[in-house]
Every structure is written in C-alpha cells, then in structure tokens.
Amino acid sequence: MLRKLVLAAVVAAAGFSSAHADDLLSKKWDDIVTQAKQEGELNWYVWYNLPEYREYVKSFEKEYGIKVNLPEVSSAADAQKKLLAEAGRATGDIDVLAMGGDATNVIDVTKVFYGPILKTLPDSGDITDKINGGDGKGYSIAYWGNQTGIAYDSNRVDAATLPQTLDELSAWMEKNPGQLGFNYLNGGAGQSFLHNVGRNVLGVTPDTKLSATPDMQPVWDWFNKRKDQFVITASNADSMTRINSGEFLLVPAWEDNLFSLIKKNEVGSHIKIYLPKWGMNGGGNIVAIPANSGHKAAAMVFISWLTSAKVQSDFSKLYGASPTNTKADFSQGLIPADQRQYTRSWTQPLPRDEVLGGFAKNVVEN
Structure with missing residues (x-):
C-alpha cells in the first residue's frame, strides 16, 4: 500500500494525468495508426523471453514501419522501479511496460498509466484488462496467460x-x-x-x-x-x-x-x-502505457497487435502461453x-x- 501511495504521489506531483495527455483516445483508429507511424518507434520494457521477442516483433516492424526497442530488463521489479524513478520526468523512456497482472493491486493505474485504452482498441470485445487477480480498469491489458x-x-x-x-x-x-x-x-x-x-x-x-x-x-x-x-x-x-x-x-x-x-x-x-x-x-501478465510515454500512439498500436488473435495464437504455439484473446487458437497449448x-x-x-x-x-x- 505504501508503494502504491508513493508512486501515485510522485506522479501527481509531476503533473501527469492520463486523462489530459492529449486527445488520442478520441481519434479514429486509422488516425491513431497514422500518428503511430509518424512517431516511428517505441520502447517495450519486458523482463523475460527477450531473445524470442526481439525476433518475433520483426513482423510488427515490417507491417507498421515502427521500430520496437527491447532494452535489457533483469526483472519485473526492476522495470517497475524504473517507472517510479522516471515519474517526475516530462517524458520517460518506457512506452510499453510489462508486469504481472497482480501489479495493479499495488499501483494506481489511473494515475500512473495512460488511458483507459481498452475500449479504443479494435479487439476490445475479445481481450481483457483482468488477469492474475488484478484489474487494469482499462489502462492495462492482458497479453500473456500462464x-x-x-x-x-x-x-x-x-x-x-x-x-x-x-x-x-x-x-x-x-x-x-x-x-x-x-x-x-x-x-x-x-x-x-x-x-x-x-x-x-x-x-x-x-x-x-x-x-x-x-x-x-x-x-x-x-x-x-x-x-x-x-x-x-x-x-x-x-x-x-x-x-x-x-x-x-x-x-x-x-x-x-x-x-x-x-x-x-x-x-x-x-x-x-x-x-x-x-x-x-492460472494467471498472466499485462502491458500498459506510462502516462509520460513519448510514443503513445505507437504504444497503443503495438498493444493492439500484441493482444490480437493472431499473435496470441502464435504465443501459444511458440511459447506455450495461454491466449488472452477469445478469438485465438486454444488448441496449440500443452x-x-x-x-x-x-x-x-x-x-x-x-x-x-x-x-x-x-x-x-x-x-x-x-
């Protein structure tokens, strides 16, 4: 609880509010994609499967022309510490942050992340913001089920x-x-x-x-x-x-x-x-966009792609994950x-x- 209060306080002091970041959430999806391509890149902070992800995201880069950078991250806790450390910056390094789904129980997602993005995503009816006992309230989206x-x-x-x-x-x-x-x-x-x-x-x-x-x-x-x-x-x-x-x-x-x-x-x-x-x-992991991300449109398009039925089916086939999109192929798992x-x-x-x-x-x- 203390961690949650501290993080929320730092973000509030910095003047960040996902509700006032810009009018991105009111745009049509095609316009968001256009802006994402103009932004040109994003940084995805995730702590596992880095070699595999770096190879797999090449298909996203080819489809959208948006570069996905995956820095070395030693653990989910270290990534969250970086989020906290950067809360006072106008623009942070993290555009998409991966976390365990229960992280939403200790982080005030409405203060720390941009959104709510769920209803803006094309597959909103087939994906979820709830996993591993956590509720992302539309700000964080489940992308990896285990x-x-x-x-x-x-x-x-x-x-x-x-x-x-x-x-x-x-x-x-x-x-x-x-x-x-x-x-x-x-x-x-x-x-x-x-x-x-x-x-x-x-x-x-x-x-x-x-x-x-x-x-x-x-x-x-x-x-x-x-x-x-x-x-x-x-x-x-x-x-x-x-x-x-x-x-x-x-x-x-x-x-x-x-x-x-x-x-x-x-x-x-x-x-x-x-x-x-x-x-x-069963549980799983989520992704969210920090309120001070410098590439919000690119991050939204990436999260949409990451949680799509195609990618979720591939994650099941390639990595043994449990799909988080209801339209995915569930027959590939063990x-x-x-x-x-x-x-x-x-x-x-x-x-x-x-x-x-x-x-x-x-x-x-x-």
Whole structure:
C-alpha cells in the first residue's frame, strides 16, 4: 500500500494525468495508426523471453514501419522501479511496460498509466484488462496467460487414471507413496497445488467471497496425515528435473515453463501436463502505457497487435502461453482446451500468503 501511495504521489506531483495527455483516445483508429507511424518507434520494457521477442516483433516492424526497442530488463521489479524513478520526468523512456497482472493491486493505474485504452482498441470485445487477480480498469491489458497444472510421466501413467478430484488424489497418493512431489517455496506451481487442495479440503467453491480466512486446521491435518506419501521439492525447477529423471510420477508445473523446457530438450516430451477438475491457478501478465510515454500512439498500436488473435495464437504455439484473446487458437497449448474451464484465481478465495505460511508452520515444521 505504501508503494502504491508513493508512486501515485510522485506522479501527481509531476503533473501527469492520463486523462489530459492529449486527445488520442478520441481519434479514429486509422488516425491513431497514422500518428503511430509518424512517431516511428517505441520502447517495450519486458523482463523475460527477450531473445524470442526481439525476433518475433520483426513482423510488427515490417507491417507498421515502427521500430520496437527491447532494452535489457533483469526483472519485473526492476522495470517497475524504473517507472517510479522516471515519474517526475516530462517524458520517460518506457512506452510499453510489462508486469504481472497482480501489479495493479499495488499501483494506481489511473494515475500512473495512460488511458483507459481498452475500449479504443479494435479487439476490445475479445481481450481483457483482468488477469492474475488484478484489474487494469482499462489502462492495462492482458497479453500473456500462464497456467499451472499437474505434470505427469506419460510413459508410466495412463492419462485415463489421472486423479481429477481430491478423493481420487488421496487414493492415488496412497497407492503411489512418494511419487508426488511439490514445492512450496521458489515458484508458484506448488503453491497453486497447496491453494487448491486447501480450498477443496474446506469445501470452498472457487467464486466464494470470504470475509475472513477460515479455520485452516483441516487442511494441515490432510497434509500431515499423508506426510509419508509426498515429497517436498526445493523449487519448480527441482520438481521438473526430478520428474524428468524418473523420481516422480506427478508434480505441479507451469504450462509455459514445461513447454520451454521441452523445446530446449531439457525435459523429455513424455512429460505431459493436465488441468484437474479440483482446479489449479492460472494467471498472466499485462502491458500498459506510462502516462509520460513519448510514443503513445505507437504504444497503443503495438498493444493492439500484441493482444490480437493472431499473435496470441502464435504465443501459444511458440511459447506455450495461454491466449488472452477469445478469438485465438486454444488448441496449440500443452493443456487440452476442454480442461481450461478448471482454471482458478490466485487471489480467491483463500489468501495465498496465509496458505503458504500456515503450511510451513503446521506441516513442514510440525
């Protein structure tokens, strides 16, 4: 909350207001494209897939004649720090900023970013400003979806026997002790598993709005009763290494990460992933235009292109991302399209920090 207030205060002091930046949002789309071509370039700050993105955006550059610069960015946090540091400048270096979708919970998007842009974009009815538990309020747009699921060794596990409910998981673990591994630190896949097992143990539906954290003791009892049936791994990466080597049959995993590991031949193609009916969390990343961007039209055209059905289909095919445009091709991902209905939110209904802290205290340290 303090970070949000500080950032909003700095922007306000600098006199930035996305509502008064110019009349760009009132223009016809063709006129915005014309202005974008006149601006000629933009700077996209994103912290991952930089080599891949630098190659892929060449198609945008060819189509629009607008240069896309992708500076080296070490992390999402560093990019946001730069946004904060430049808030007092009339024109900042960042034209398009990528962030985790939940960043909108700590940044006042209406003060920091230009917009709202959603309704101005041609595909506004097919894209979203809400992802990963965050609400971009039309100022930030989802462009990268990621999904956690359960990776399995298809050489040794028949897909028809994969556990789909909590009761089936309990029976599977009893039958296959030590063959389920998951992390609770250093990566979100195992955390998603804990969150959704906990929700199912308590009988809490995904859309339940809780006014307070319920008594979690039944959850800790569930795990403690089965301590000899699972293995806690060090991280997402550790889980993937160990299932690939044959130590485990099931581990929580990220779809896009598994896709990348298989593509790099670091994990075999026999490791597959599914989304069980008990649910696993999905999230994703957003892009937004800083209020002091010097290339707002170019940034808007780029975001429109980035979130288009064509690009979103390509991101699924090339990188294993979950499309954020409803018109995209959802058949390209590792998780079957008919299973995506079981995706769950990171923020509802159980608080993630309390689940993780409680698991550490009442299970790991018990």
